[in-house]
Amino acid sequence: MKELVEILAKALVDRPDEVYVNQVEGEQSIILELKVNPDDMGKVIGKQGRIAKAIRTLVKAAAAKEGKRVVVEIIQ
Amino acid sequence: MKSIRKKGKTVEQAVELALKELGVSREEVDVEVLDAGSKGIFSILAKDAMVMVTVKQDNADFVFRFLSQIINAMKVNVSIDVKEEGNHIFVNLQGPNVGLLIGRRGETLDALQYLTGLALNKRTDEYIRVIIDGAGYRVRRKNTLIRLAEKLAKQAKKTGKKITLEPMPPYERKIIHTALQNDPAVKTYSEGLEPYRRIVIEAKQ
Numbered sequence: 001m002k003e004l005v006e007i008l009a010k011a012l013v014d015r016p017d018e019v020y021v022n023q024v025e026g027e028q029s030i031i032l033e034l035k036v037n038p039d040d041m042g043k044v045i046g047k048q049g050r051i052a053k054a055i056r057t058l059v060k061a062a063a064a065k066e067g068k069r070v071v072v073e074i075i076q
Numbered sequence: 077m078k079s080i081r082k083k084g085k086t087v088e089q090a091v092e093l094a095l096k097e098l099g100v101s102r103e104e105v106d107v108e109v110l111d112a113g114s115k116g117i118f119s120i121l122a123k124d125a126m127v128m129v130t131v132k133q134d135n136a137d138f139v140f141r142f143l144s145q146i147i148n149a150m151k152v153n154v155s156i157d158v159k160e161e162g163n164h165i166f167v168n169l170q171g172p173n174v175g176l177l178i179g180r181r182g183e184t185l186d187a188l189q190y191l192t193g194l195a196l197n198k199r200t201d202e203y204i205r206v207i208i209d210g211a212g213y214r215v216r217r218k219n220t221l222i223r224l225a226e227k228l229a230k231q232a233k234k235t236g237k238k239i240t241l242e243p244m245p246p247y248e249r250k251i252i253h254t255a256l257q258n259d260p261a262v263k264t265y266s267e268g269l270e271p272y273r274r275i276v277i278e279a280k281q
Binding site for chain 1: 195
């Protein structure tokens with residue numbers, strides 16, 4: 001799951017070497033904290049959050065298979 | 077084709093810098109050495125190296141590799157078929173788990189298509205449209221929408237009432253507009269804002 005977010009984010013940003021994903025595991029849910037260079041924030045969020053929404057849709061699809069709830073958070 | 081010129085102390089360093097700026101790996105580029113540079117006798121006489129680094133235009137290959145990575149990370153078992161025609165890239169996904177990549181009303185497929193398009197176009201100068209289908213879903217959906225449009229047009233004509241459809245993405249609305257544009261008895265238009273924009277079918281007076 002973490003790998004998926006990394007692959008997607010790295011393909012979208014200008015500074016792929018500054019993409020970090022931290023996985024925080026809870027009992028029923030997993031939180032994936034995505035951090036990118038401040039200049040790349042728009043590249044992972046998009047107009048009206050369209051890119052962030054697409055990333056979440058894919059993560060949700062992958063998570064459904066494993067029966068876990070996964071939350072993707074983009075942090076500053 | 078995207079290419080940049082870069083200076084560095086050595087050819088290798090200049091290439092390194094260019095790759096970082098382009099965000100690609102060494103295998104994805106062609107390198108032309110414009111100036112090999114020299115170390116000089118003392119550093120005063122040193123001359124920087126200059127290279128021109130060009131991203132190889134293999135869009136189909138990029139899309140294939142990008143999707144393979146994603147599909148691996150999602151642990152789904154599907155095959156990827158990529159075709160390039162002009163500035164369009166058509167992808168068909170096939171396999172036992174393909175439903176997972178399609179999602180409800182093609183929502184996952186749309187997300188995959190959108191992100192693949194963004195990732196690809198970041199590396200190209202001209203715009204390349206990526207269309208991803210899963211087990212013929214888009215074709216089936218198109219036929220469903222055309223049947224729906226015809227059914228609702230009939231209803232609109234009979235009742236004389238406006239019929240508002242559920243929200244749909246732009247290309248799905250286009251299918252409906254197109255399906256009814258030659259019907260002289262009804263008109264269609266869209267109202268609302270994306271992503272909740274919806275079609276209205278109305279009988280003409």
